[in-house]
Amino acid sequence: MxxxxxxxxxxxxxxxxxxxxxxxEGWTGSITVVGDEAYLPYNRPPLSxxxxxxxxxxDDLLIRHEQAYVKADIEMKLGCRVEKIDREQKEITLxxxxxxxxxxxxLTTGARPRTMDMPGADAENVFYLRxxxxxxxxxxxxxxxxxxxxxxxxxxxxxxxxxxxxxxxQVTLLEREPRILNRVAAPEISQFFTRIHTEEGVELITDxxxxxxxxxxxxxxxxxxxxxxxxxxxxIIGIGVITNSELAEEVGLEINNGIVVNAFAETNDPxxxxxGDCTYHFNKHYxxxxxxxxxxxxxxxxxxxxxxxxxxxxEYDQIPWFWSDQYDLKLQIAGLSTGYxxxxxxxxxxxxxxxxxxxxxxxxxxxxxAVNSPQxxxxxxxxxxxxxxxxxxxxxxxxxxxxxxxxxx
Amino acid sequence: xxxxxxxxxxxxxNEIEVPSGTSVMQGAVDNMLDGIIAECGGSCSxxxxxxxxxxxxxxxxxPASEMEKDMLECVLEPQDNSRLSCQINxxxxxxxxxxxLPESQF
Numbered sequence: 192m193x194x195x196x197x198x199x200x201x202x203x204x205x206x207x208x209x210x211x212x213x214x215x216e217g218w219t220g221s222i223t224v225v226g227d228e229a230y231l232p233y234n235r236p237p238l239s240x241x242x243x244x245x246x247x248x249x250d251d252l253l254i255r256h257e258q259a260y261v262k263a264d265i266e267m268k269l270g271c272r273v274e275k276i277d278r279e280q281k282e283i284t285l286x287x288x289x290x291x292x293x294x295x296x297x298l299t300t301g302a303r304p305r306t307m308d309m310p311g312a313d314a315e316n317v318f319y320l321r322x323x324x325x326x327x328x329x330x331x332x333x334x335x336x337x338x339x340x341x342x343x344x345x346x347x348x349x350x351x352x353x354x355x356x357x358x359x360x361q362v363t364l365l366e367r368e369p370r371i372l373n374r375v376a377a378p379e380i381s382q383f384f385t386r387i388h389t390e391e392g393v394e395l396i397t398d399x400x401x402x403x404x405x406x407x408x409x410x411x412x413x414x415x416x417x418x419x420x421x422x423x424x425x426x427i428i429g430i431g432v433i434t435n436s437e438l439a440e441e442v443g444l445e446i447n448n449g450i451v452v453n454a455f456a457e458t459n460d461p462x463x464x465x466x467g468d469c470t471y472h473f474n475k476h477y478x479x480x481x482x483x484x485x486x487x488x489x490x491x492x493x494x495x496x497x498x499x500x501x502x503x504x505x506e507y508d509q510i511p512w513f514w515s516d517q518y519d520l521k522l523q524i525a526g527l528s529t530g531y532x533x534x535x536x537x538x539x540x541x542x543x544x545x546x547x548x549x550x551x552x553x554x555x556x557x558x559x560x561a562v563n564s565p566q567x568x569x570x571x572x573x574x575x576x577x578x579x580x581x582x583x584x585x586x587x588x589x590x591x592x593x594x595x596x597x598x599x600x
Numbered sequence: 601x602x603x604x605x606x607x608x609x610x611x612x613x614n615e616i617e618v619p620s621g622t623s624v625m626q627g628a629v630d631n632m633l634d635g636i637i638a639e640c641g642g643s644c645s646x647x648x649x650x651x652x653x654x655x656x657x658x659x660x661x662x663p664a665s666e667m668e669k670d671m672l673e674c675v676l677e678p679q680d681n682s683r684l685s686c687q688i689n690x691x692x693x694x695x696x697x698x699x700x701l702p703e704s705q706f
Contacts, residue, residue: 211632234641254641259630490639514645521667523645565667569647569674576706594673 195220197500198283198293200273200438202226204235205299205467205489207254210265212497223266223291225273225283230323231257236486238326239350240516244358245330249323276442278460295500298439298450298458298465299493302432302484307342311404317426320347332425335359340413340423342401344371346515347429349384352393353517355425363394363421365413370397377534380548380560384517387544391518432484434469447471449482454506456496464499466492475508476575477527485513510575512568520544523568526558526575535586537567547571549586556581566593574600602695608635609703618690624699625649625686635701642686647671648705649685654698661688676704 197213199206202224210232213222224232233252241247250256260267272286282292304319306312318329332339339355341348344366356362364371370381371388388395399419404426405412414420434449444458445451449471456464456472467489474481488511495507513524531550538546547567548560556579559571570593574581579600585591601617604627608614618627628636628649637648644667653661658681664672665687672682685699 214632215634236641236643255630255632259632263632486641487639490637512646514640514643516643516645521645563667565647565670566674569671573674 195294196292197222197295197297198291199224199297199299200283201299201301201435201467201469202228202230202232202267202269203299203301203467203489204232204254204486205301205493206297207232208490208493209297209299209466209497210260210263211255212494213500214263216497216501216503218497218501220294221266222264223268225268225271225285225291227270227272228322228324229270231255231260231267231269233323234486235321236514236516238323239320239347240354242323243320243326243329243333243351243354252323273438276438276463278442278463281462294462296463297456297496297500298463298469299467299489300435300438300465300469302434302468304428305431305433307401307428307430309401309404311406311410312428314404314406314408314410314426316409316424317404317428319428320351321432329425329427333358333360334424336361337424338363338422339425339427340365340421341427341429342413343429343431344368344373344395344397345375345429345431346372348427349388350515350517351427351429352388353391356388356391356393357518360425361394362392363396364388365399365401365415365421366395366397367400368397371395375528376560377528377531377548377550379534379536379540383540383546383562386541387518387520432468434482436469439463439465439469447480452492454495454508455499455504456492456507457499464496466496472507474511474527475506476510481511481527483511485511487512510572512572520562521565523561523565524558525561525568525572526550526556528558528560531557533583535583537586537589538562538564549581549583551583554580570594570597573597602690602692602697604690604694605696605698606633606635607698607700609701620691622690623686624651624688624690624697625684627690628685633701635705636685637705638686640686644668644671644684644687647675647684650675650702650705651683651685652679652700652702653681653683653688654700655681657694657697660693660697675702676706677702 400416402416403414450465528550535549545563547564550558561568640646
């Protein structure tokens with residue numbers, strides 16, 4: 192019998208995990224990873240922080256070093272793209288016309304930055320930040336005293352602002368919504384991060400619409416619709432992502448805000464699976480369909496996909512979690528806050544750099560946002576996983592330890 | 601190259617050469633060892649690379665930061681010799697280091 196062939200499309204974080212998980216689960220067939228970037232699967236979070244700052248090298252970003260893939264007999268086809276999938280023949284065609292056959296295909300194609308549809312958005316000094324390539328191109332523009340304008344007050348924008356201002360650049364961040372982190376966090380958290388960034392010297396402007404990117408080859412001014420304008424030597428845009436789901440869509444796989452997968456990471460074609468940022472999947476804990484931009488989802492869905500392929504099926508069931516590092520602040524988030532109706536603030540909003548927020552719907556804990564408060568995060572995550580009832584009156588009192596609160600839950 | 605001995609919770613030892621300057625976590629991940637998950641890639645954010653340091657090696661390793669200590673209090677079955685393996689850099693001095701892996705990271 193011929194060896195079974197598994198192909199992974201996208202040398203992403205999910206792909207890195209799949210390589211290890213497939214072997215651990217006993218896959219003895221071939222594994223080929225096709226990736227359009229030139230690099231082995233790498234950690235993207237440091238791109239906006241230590242890697243952009245030049246403190247970490249590409250080698251430091253790699254999830255696993257080359258030798259690990261060689262040892263596990265994994266073939267890496269880097270720097271090439273998949274042009275099309277043939278579900279009938281179970282083949283994929285690469286951009287160099289090479290045709291590869293598969294028994295199992297896993298799409299870990301991730302997402303790409305949402306682009307700004309405006310003249311000047313393709314100028315030399317206007318960037319998005321998603322890859323090593325992006326960070327390498329931004330780095331030469333980082334110089335003390337120069338001006339950076341960041342468009343978008345989400346996590347990428349805020350992390351990048353933090354990194355740039357700490358190098359001595361003058362940083363302005365423009366956000367269309369009335370507050371930063373509008374889509375993902377409570378107003379109190381926006382207030383907290385606004386205070387921190389302002390104290391650090393970032394000029395934060397909300398409720399503002401960009402009307403023009405002025406300049407020629409390089410943009411030197413960002414103009415807003417209310418007439419204000421900001422000088423710029425560097426512009427970074429972070430206004431969300433869209434999934435790389437076109438390949439799947441072209442061959443009739445179900446798409447809805449991403450590639451639709453079931454609890455076993457299977458698409459509507461049982462021989463094609465998907466994992467990570469590109470998927471739209473059901474979350475059992477929150478009882479709703481989600482698309483998540485997170486490492487945890489990439490890793491856990493990859494594990495589920497590997498088990499499905501190896502015949503040890505196990506349902507995906509995770510409490511989402513995220514983190515964001517800005518300055519000396521470590522924000523750790525457990526759960527999803529959507530639909531909360533009351534918020535407990537544990538700590539002082541007006542000063543200091545340690546605080547946590549507990550989102551509830553009636554008496555049920557939905558999520559925890561913890562800043563420099565690892566115990567609130569860790570115990571909060573456990574409370575979510577075990578559906579524990581936390582005493583809200585005790586939570587407000589930060590002199591009562593999380594351990595004590597959890598023990599009484 | 602320093603040798604690190606990773607002992608699984610059921611007593612199986614994997615001896616792995618880990619380059620100086622690499623973390624104990626990275627050594628395990630590069631060799632696809634079970635028992636260390638390391639979801640956050642070494643940024644001290646997830647506590648899924650928890651390990652126990654063999655008593656003989658404890659005083660050769662720099663102490664944990666406050667952040668790491670706080671995280672360690674919340675892992676399953678913390679002990680006095682608990683550490684996050686992403687925060688321990690392998691050096692020539694640590695050649696022969698023995699670490700034990702917990703039964704579960706969650």
